[in-house]
Structures are given as C-alpha cells and as structure tokens.
Amino acid sequence: MHPPATVFCDFDGTVTREDSFDAVAGAVAPELWGRLKRQLFAFELNLREAMAQLAAGLGPPDLAAMEAHMDRFSPRPGFLPFLDALDQGGIPFVLVSGGLEPLVERVLGPHRGRLHALVAAQVEAAAGGGLEFASPWSDGQELVAKARVLDRYGRGRRVVIGDSITDLGMARVADLVFAREPLCDWLSERGIHHHRWNDFDDVANVLRAEGLLPPAAVAAPGSPAADAAARPAPAAG
Numbered sequence: 001m002h003p004p005a006t007v008f009c010d011f012d013g014t015v016t017r018e019d020s021f022d023a024v025a026g027a028v029a030p031e032l033w034g035r036l037k038r039q040l041f042a043f044e045l046n047l048r049e050a051m052a053q054l055a056a057g058l059g060p061p062d063l064a065a066m067e068a069h070m071d072r073f074s075p076r077p078g079f080l081p082f083l084d085a086l087d088q089g090g091i092p093f094v095l096v097s098g099g100l101e102p103l104v105e106r107v108l109g110p111h112r113g114r115l116h117a118l119v120a121a122q123v124e125a126a127a128g129g130g131l132e133f134a135s136p137w138s139d140g141q142e143l144v145a146k147a148r149v150l151d152r153y154g155r156g157r158r159v160v161i162g163d164s165i166t167d168l169g170m171a172r173v174a175d176l177v178f179a180r181e182p183l184c185d186w187l188s189e190r191g192i193h194h195h196r197w198n199d200f201d202d203v204a205n206v207l208r209a210e211g212l213l214p215p216a217a218v219a220a221p222g223s224p225a226a227d228a229a230a231r232p233a234p235a236a237g
C-alpha cells in the first residue's frame with residue numbers, strides 16, 4: 001500500500017536533545033570548529049566547504065574520540081514511542097543527517113532495524129593522514145543534500161523534522177515542516193510555513209490532526225485502563 005507520508009528526520013539536536021555533532025566537533029577541534037560554525041551560521045561558508053575544512057583538520061584519533069563522546073547522547077524520551085506511532089500509521093521513517101554515519105550509528109545502532117533508511121556522511125582516511133567526509137548525496141552546496149534524499153525516498157506527503165542549518169534545504173521542498181530553533185527563525189525570515197515543536201509528541205499530534213496518523217489509542221470500555229479512568233479518585237487525606 002502507498003504510505004500516506006514519509007518522515008525525514010534530522011539527527012543532531014533533533015533525535016538527540018543537544019546538538020551532538022556540535023558538541024563532539026567542539027570537543028576535538030574547538031578553535032577550528034568554532035570558526036567554521038560562525039561562518040556557517042553567517043552563511044559565509046556552505047555546508048560542503050565547512051565539512052571539508054573540518055575533515056582536513058582532523059585525523060583518525062579525532063574520529064575515535066568523537067565516537068567515544070557520542071556515548072553520552074541518547075534519543076529524546078519520546079523518540080521510540082514516535083517510531084511506534086509511525087509504524088501503526090504505516091509511515092516510513094528516514095533518518096537524514098548532515099553529520100557522520102559512525103557517530104549517528106553509535107547512538108541509533110540498536111534501533112537501526114526500525115529505520116526505513118539511514119543517510120549520513122561517510123568518513124574515509126585521506127592520503128595525507130587526515131580524514132575525508134564523503135557522500136553520494138553531496139551537491140555543490142551541501143555534503144549531504146537532504147532535499148535529494150527527499151526526492152529519492154519520499155512517498156506520500158514529505159514530512160521534515162529538524163532544528164538547524166542542515167535542514168534548511170529539505171524544509172524548502174517539504175510538504176509539512178517541524179522546526180526548532182534556530183531553524184524556525186530562518187524559516188520565518190524566508191516565509192516558509194512550519195510548526196514549532198518541543199518533543200515528538202508535538203509532531204505526532206499535528207500528524208494526527210492532519211489525518212496522517214490514526215487518533216491516539218483510547219482505552220476500550222471494560223479494559224483495566226478504562227476502569228481505572230472511570231473510578232473516582234480517592235479522597236485526599
């Protein structure tokens with residue numbers, strides 16, 4: 001059956017509460033990443049250039065350190081219930097990250113089988129001893145051009161969930177956009193309609209209102225949950 005929608009979800013700062021890529025890049029290369037980030041957020045440097053410069057300044061031990069740093073991150077509390085709700089609605093979930101696959105895998109590896117696809121940049125050893133980031137999804141502007149991933153995997157309405165600069169391109173071409181700061185500010189400046197969200201429950205509620213997910217499960221009459229709900233609350237004291 002044709003799915004009613006496909007969800008495209010960013011990883012850093014979206015699946016994770018904190019922007020994990022920002023945190024681990026800042027931990028291994030604070031000065032370099034600090035400068036690149038300033039230029040990126042001022043739109044003086046594009047994502048492809050910034051990631052190439054970051055890779056050139058790192059070596060294999062930095063990748064190992066970044067992977068180890070990822071162990072302090074986990075998905076937001078509502079993430080797995082959100083995947084359950086999408087399963088019920090027959091909506092595929094595509095994880096699409098502008099970051100690095102080994103870092104995303106470190107957190108989402110145990111849930112890999114629940115994702116329709118996982119798209120992120122690969123890390124390779126460069127000839128000079130540094131690193132290179134590569135992706136079949138790159139274009140002139142972005143290392144992982146997320147809008148191209150929407151074209152490849154999008155069936156039904158294309159739902160985008162994100163938080164920052166790597167999500168701007170896919171938000172422009174999506175049918176339904178969920179944005180946290182700073183993405184929501186850039187979208188507002190550009191007149192791109194979006195829903196602000198704080199947790200995955202907010203997203204699920206809008207998807208229900210749009211008819212893309214079935215209504216939230218209501219306890220069947222006579223079930224223990226319904227009985228508990230019907231019982232008067234015990235008097236205080």
Ligand SMILES: [Mg+2]
Binds near residue numbers: 019
């Ligand atoms: Mg992000």
